[in-house]
Amino acid sequence: MDLQILTYLVVGATFALYIGIAVWARAGSTSDFYVAGGGVHPVTNGMATAADWMSAASFISMAGLISNMGYGGGLFLMGWTGGYVLMACLLAPYLRKFGKFTVPAFVADRYYSKTAAAVAVICLLTMSITYIIGQMTGVGVTFSRFLGVSNEMGIYLGMGIVFCYAVFGGMKGITYTQVAQYCVLISAYTIPAIFISFQLTGIPIPQFGLGGTMVGTDVSLLAKLDQVVTDLGFSQYTTALPGSKLNMFVYTISLMIGTAGLPHVIIRFFTVPTVAAARSSAGWALVFIAILYTTAPAVAAMARLNLHATVNTAVMSGGDMFAAESSLKHEDRPAWMKRWEVTGLLKWEDKNGDGRIQYYNDKTTNPTAQANIAAAGWAGNELSVNADIIVLANPEIALLPNWVIALVAAGGVAAALSTAAGLLLAISSAISHDLLKKIWMPDLSEKGELMAGKVAMAGSIVVAGYLGLNPPGFAAGTVALAFGIAASSIFPVLMMGIFNKRMNKEGAIAGMLCGLGITLFYVFAHKGIFFIKGTEYLGLIGGANSFFGITPEAFGTIGALVNFGTAYVVSKFTPAPPEHIQKLVEDVRTPRGSKAISGAH
Amino acid sequence: MDKSGQAYWFAVLKLLAIILGIWFFVAYGLGIIFASALNNIHVGGYPLGFWFAHQGSMYIFIALIFIYAKLMGQLDKKFDVHEQ
Numbered sequence: 046m047d048l049q050i051l052t053y054l055v056v057g058a059t060f061a062l063y064i065g066i067a068v069w070a071r072a073g074s075t076s077d078f079y080v081a082g083g084g085v086h087p088v089t090n091g092m093a094t095a096a097d098w099m100s101a102a103s104f105i106s107m108a109g110l111i112s113n114m115g116y117g118g119g120l121f122l123m124g125w126t127g128g129y130v131l132m133a134c135l136l137a138p139y140l141r142k143f144g145k146f147t148v149p150a151f152v153a154d155r156y157y158s159k160t161a162a163a164v165a166v167i168c169l170l171t172m173s174i175t176y177i178i179g180q181m182t183g184v185g186v187t188f189s190r191f192l193g194v195s196n197e198m199g200i201y202l203g204m205g206i207v208f209c210y211a212v213f214g215g216m217k218g219i220t221y222t223q224v225a226q227y228c229v230l231i232s233a234y235t236i237p238a239i240f241i242s243f244q245l246t247g248i249p250i251p252q253f254g255l256g257g258t259m260v261g262t263d264v265s266l267l268a269k270l271d272q273v274v275t276d277l278g279f280s281q282y283t284t285a286l287p288g289s290k291l292n293m294f295v296y297t298i299s300l301m302i303g304t305a306g307l308p309h310v311i312i313r314f315f316t317v318p319t320v321a322a323a324r325s326s327a328g329w330a331l332v333f334i335a336i337l338y339t340t341a342p343a344v345a346a347m348a349r350l351n352l353h354a355t356v357n358t359a360v361m362s363g364g365d366m367f368a369a370e371s372s373l374k375h376e377d378r379p380a381w382m383k384r385w386e387v388t389g390l391l392k393w394e395d396k397n398g399d400g401r402i403q404y405y406n407d408k409t410t411n412p413t414a415q416a417n418i419a420a421a422g423w424a425g426n427e428l429s430v431n432a433d434i435i436v437l438a439n440p441e442i443a444l445l446p447n448w449v450i451a452l453v454a455a456g457g458v459a460a461a462l463s464t465a466a467g468l469l470l471a472i473s474s475a476i477s478h479d480l481l482k483k484i485w486m487p488d489l490s491e492k493g494e495l496m497a498g499k500v501a502m503a504g505s506i507v508v509a510g511y512l513g514l515n516p517p518g519f520a521a522g523t524v525a526l527a528f529g530i531a532a533s534s535i536f537p538v539l540m541m542g543i544f545n546k547r548m549n550k551e552g553a554i555a556g557m558l559c560g561l562g563i564t565l566f567y568v569f570a571h572k573g574i575f576f577i578k579g580t581e582y583l584g585l586i587g588g589a590n591s592f593f594g595i596t597p598e599a600f601g602t603i604g605a606l607v608n609f610g611t612a613y614v615v616s617k618f619t620p621a622p623p624e625h626i627q628k629l630v631e632d633v634r635t636p637r638g639s640k641a642i643s644g645a646h
Numbered sequence: 647m648d649k650s651g652q653a654y655w656f657a658v659l660k661l662l663a664i665i666l667g668i669w670f671f672v673a674y675g676l677g678i679i680f681a682s683a684l685n686n687i688h689v690g691g692y693p694l695g696f697w698f699a700h701q702g703s704m705y706i707f708i709a710l711i712f713i714y715a716k717l718m719g720q721l722d723k724k725f726d727v728h729e730q
Binding site for chain 1: 651654655658662665666669673674677678679681682685689690691692693696697699700701703704705707708710711712714715718719722727728729730
């Protein structure tokens, strides 16, 4: 069957499944679905949290970035999973005991101040908008490939579909729909990985295949990959660093504490039945997330090897990669390359005029590679592959059957839509409920609140879509910026609210403002004020990555330190919080007396 | 906070310090700081430092959360602050 038609069919079928489950779950809830007292089982909740969490950045973009970055890409893997340990230990059970449904509501009560809550809403909005820009980048990639249009067109269409999806909203928040989405996501991710791992190493489990040896040889896959990429002038795959060790270190910390401070994930642990369940729920969520995250490095390394093998026949045969006939003739290129050329995300430019594709690192400083390249008469790298297409193109690169390619498209669409819609809901409730209703206009009617929420949603889609056309980086990189913002503003204020009884509203407000301020200052210097191209001010901070070589994506750690430090000092010089707040903090620290949270707005 | 409450909180902080100590050592020690040295050891086709950054740390994170949840449950019972 034609690939395009098959793709429509599979994507359509998965949507029918989600809607079907949504309808079934609604009908069931009237009988004894949620009423049974225990709520949702921690395992089921973990699966739903995993679907909520794994966005376009995890599904579409992350493996592509790891593929380019090699070892250093591990910062995404460790950063986005290690945060769950922090969340389980430091935040989830205590916030559950506190019994508030949103982060600004917690801040308002714990810091006995509407100003503190308003500042928290500002932090939350800045973070969510940045996050959605990253999602829109991923949405653009998915829809441009899925519908066979240019990347820009893909973003416009994606904006429309995300808007309908979020406003219609029925599918969101129904745990069993998310369970179904998780199943689609995870099979779309693992099935091609299993195929490819088996093709390359004869081992069907990708986690073991990555440590296996190439079929028919005794060379390990990673050693082979290391050798191929080093010969072509790239950094060695298993040791390549993102800038420096220090940068990798702080980047990982930023993603971890950002994860623990991510409002739309924390919320999930507010709704579990008990404090004890809040602890283990995080573990179950991580189990289901790790299935994708431990597969991702295999996808990354194998896609890299397959990509090089596609354009250079000597990669697999072990011949001379620099021989003229080893490079693939452009007219012989496989169909998947032609399909991706349409989107503009894969480009070929015949620099040396030989009609063949040379794909290598033309900025290499490795003298052996330089000599080989000069001798072969190559005139510059001719192929540019956008990192965000790697996962979606992966099954095509490995020449897997069409139904697998269609399944991956369905997974990409599910990932992109579910998280974007979830974030939009978080934004709209932050503006309409936490900001308008609770702070500015207490007498706002229910209807007005709903309307304000929709307007906020439409507004943020337009902003995110516009900025997504000229994204500040690849999807996962942009999302990493959002985590830095969460790390520098939200995580410290939550943690100090539980672990420091003496922390008062003055300290919290000053901490959030300074942490957020300095992080945005450094990020905007690199990426433009509010990510608008052309407004960068690198000169002012003394060049790119001028702060000890730390990249803007990693700067959240510094922001968090500033936040903690400022808050501590300010709280020392201002009055202690009132007696009842100190009692409240003591009470939060023990599980006894936890109440089911009702009145979720 | 009464005496038993303080003792409970102290025990909780001690447990957190141990769990997060392991967490930090695995991710930042084995996965980043000592990764180059560990890469001299191979497990199958994996250099060990690379394995910790791309695989091993995540398995250990999962184990840590479940161990933490179990030990906290025991602490709650011991100090009689568990949920009814």
